[in-house]
Amino acid sequence: MEGQRLGGRYQLEARVGGGGMAIVYRAKDLVLNRPVAVKVLRSQFGTDEDFVTRFRREAQAVASLSHPNVVGVYDVGQDGDTHYMVMEYVEGYTLKELINRNGAIPVEDAVEIAAEICDALDHAHANQIIHRDIKPHNILIGKNGRIKVTDFGIARAVTSTTITHTNSVLGSVHYFSPEQARGGITAEKSDIYSLGIVLYEMVTGKLPFSGESPISVALKHLQEPLPEPRQVNPAIPQSVENIILKALVKDPTLRYGSAREMLDDLETCLLPERLNEEKIQFPVDDEATKAYPVITQEMLEGQGRTGTPSRQETEEEKAKRPWWMKTALWTGAVGLFFVLAFLGFNLVMELFPSVPEVDVPLVQGSERTVAEQAIRAAKLVPHVVEEASDTVEKGMVISQDPSPPMKLKENAVVTLYVSTGQEAIKMPNLVGTVRTVAENELKSKGFKITDKTFTEKESDDVPAGEVINQFPPADQEVVPGKTEVLVEVSKGKAQVTMPDVRGDTLEQARIKLFKEGLLIDETAIKAEPSYLYGEPNRVIHTLPYDPGMKVEKGTAIPVTVSNGQYPADAKITSTPVYVEVYPGEGEIPVKITVSDARGDNQVVVDEKITESRTFDIPIVLSPKKKATIKVIRAGVELSNEEISYDSIMY
Structure with missing residues (x-):
């Protein structure tokens, strides 16, 4: 269904999980522009009106829950024959994946996780919502470490409908409460039992009950004593074991009275004064090992049809029977009992032969065929479920259920979740x-x-x-x-280097700029007096664009030019410089330079003379710039005369 849009609003992007009843997709809410998770009912359940009605009613009830540890339900809808539920999208991994990857979790972390789950259950129970399918697969751990309980509502809808219609019990048998396994009425205490199993698995790394079939596991929940957690992991504090034992007692009346009571215990169990408290004890229940069938309507109706004989009829029949008939009836009944008991024992031994247990091998991270061979070599049966994965390469095992250190009976099934790679x-x-x-x-x-x-x-x-x-x-x-x-x-736009056009005429500057892909901003040409350039239309500067800086191609450059005048505070004068040539010297090279307000080392004389001569040297002075005249005769500097601004009088 990837790529499909539900309700004209939810765009399905990729499958992220699924179970027996529904498939979960990551999707985008096109109205609110946010990621969501959309759970789509499998088609075989969409035609069951009773199921759909219960599913919608329960989902709407769960949508009323508002708790930081509960995955929020945003919407419930139908698109054609497709029924779906829109939920909060949690990016992270499941608690089951964490246990499969790391085995037993540190007790402090396990207690904290259990407390957050318990807090969520307390909120749900207060709103008359029973989860009925608490298991690590339904506990999400976000990237921020926040614990989120999911699959509220659908678990109750599944359980209610399937019990009504098939008189059987569906769900995760490893986490069943005894009353669920018996098919009886389930309530808040069933969630508490399932949470106890989850806490047991977190601190030990294994499940308390396992078997070769769901029926055998359910019978163990009903009849077998709980393997104590500290026997599996002695590092567990007695206070934590006491919580597990109280949550998993088979008699619901002896369990915690509410999720809040269990939460209060979890919040204090790791205090120093509680770590070594006395082990909890429960009254011995002689009836605990008996298995009770579900009382069905057929049984009630059969009882009505059969009827009960009256006391008068019974007394009349007894009076008519001779004494030896009573003896024969009693003898026959006792004999028949022993015969049936013998046959029944042999039948049970044939139906349930003793099967040895084997260790479940670790195949997570292995290639599919290698993993299947390892499972078969351990005398177990591999069952492959393919799933898309963003992180695990195609053909590799993402996870397995169950995983070490669990043991199973020979020929039991181990589910392998194999990556199909990323979805296109x-x-x-x-x-x-x-x-x-x-x-x-x-x-x-x-x-x-x-x-x-x-x-x-x-x-x-x-x-x-x-x-x-x-x-x-x-x-x-x-x-x-x-x-x-x-x-x-x-x-x-492309960047070009700003050329140096200072001192150029306006037309020369225009040509230089054009060659670089630049223009003169004709609206920003300004003319002003200048010490540097006495000739008009000489470029003084191009601020704010200095020579050598990077400028976007096509930029229009503002230009300031000289107006042919010196500033008002300029002093313009000249000074005579005499250069002597001695008889017989011939041609003598003479070079005279001036540094003044117009610039430094301006060459004003550069020629050869054959006789003594006086040169009239022009200078321009400003309040901040004095004039310096250098005379170099035949390569020898004769003088370096300085003329200050204040020495010149008009």
Whole structure:
């Protein structure tokens, strides 16, 4: 059903789990734009009106629950023949997966988890909701460590309907309470018993009762004494064992009176003064080992039809019988009892022969065929269930049920959950989104982000930061974990280096800028006096764009040019410089430089002379810049005269 939309609102994206009654999908709520989990009833139950009615009623009741440890139910609906329930999506793993992976959990962690489950049950029971299927598979552990109890409502709907219609009991037999196994009425104390089994499994790493068939396990819940947890794991404090023993006592009247009472015990059991408390004791119940059948309507009706003889009829029959007939009847009855007992014993021995127990091998993480061979080699029967997985390679065992250190009878079934790999999805459309949105979208779909995923590219049309192109293209079928994604992100327009046009004429500057892909901002040309350039239309500066900086291609550059005048505070003058040539020297090279307000080391004279000569050297002074005149004759510096601003008078 991946890709299907339910109720015009919930887009199914990928299957994340399933059981005998329903399949769970990760989906997107298109109205509220959030991830949700959608539980879809299997088609064979959708035609049972009684079941559907109960399912909807119970689901709506559970939707009224509001507790941090309960997976919230948002909506219940029907799309054609498909009945579904919309729930909170919890990203993480199940408690069963944690136990399978790590074995026994540290007692402190197990008690904390049990307390959160118990708190959720207390809230549900206060709202007249019985879970009836508490097991590690229905306990979710989010990435933030929050414990969430799921499958409220559907468990009650399944149990109610199947008992009414088939007089049988469905569910997880390893976590059954004795009253559930007997097919009787279940209430809050059945949830407490199931939670006790979960706590037992957490602190020991194994289940208290196992067998080669569901019936044999159910009988053990009814008849066999509980293997004490401290015999399996001596590190368990006596206070914690006492909680388990009280939750798992077969007589419901001896169990905790409520989930709140058990929660109070869990919250204090690890206090130092309680760790070594006395072991809890219960009254011996001689009736505990007896198995009682369910009282059915047929039995009641049969009793009515048969009737009970009156006292008068009985006395008349007794008076008519001779004494020897009584003796014969008693003798025959006793003999028949022993014969039937003998035959019954032999029949039971034939039906239930002694079968040795074997250790369940650990095959989680193995390749499918290797795992199946290992299970068969242990004289067990593998049963494969295929599931999609974002993290486990195709053909590898994701998990197994049961797992070590459990023992099973020979030829018992071990379920192997084998990965089919990641499911193919449609490639999301990233073009036009900004980089952060594109990256989050890829991560949410399970794609791997590397240094090569995003590359930057110049674009004259797409704003900086937006996605220009992607590979694979949008809507192409891809497997996220095996697909390399390449995304081009716009850097904006091309960057060019700002040329130095200072001192150029306006036309020269226009040509230089054009060659680099830049323009002069004709509306921002300004003319002002300048010490540097006495000639008009010489570029003084291009602020804020300095020479050498990176500028977007096509930018219009503001230009400030000289107006051919010096500033009002400039002092313009000249000074004579005499250079002497001695007889017989011939040509003498002369170089005169001026440093003043117009710039440094301006060459004003560079020629050869054959006779002594006086040069008139122009200078421009500003309040902040004095003038320096250097005279170099035949490579030798003759003078270095300084002229200050204050020494010149108008």
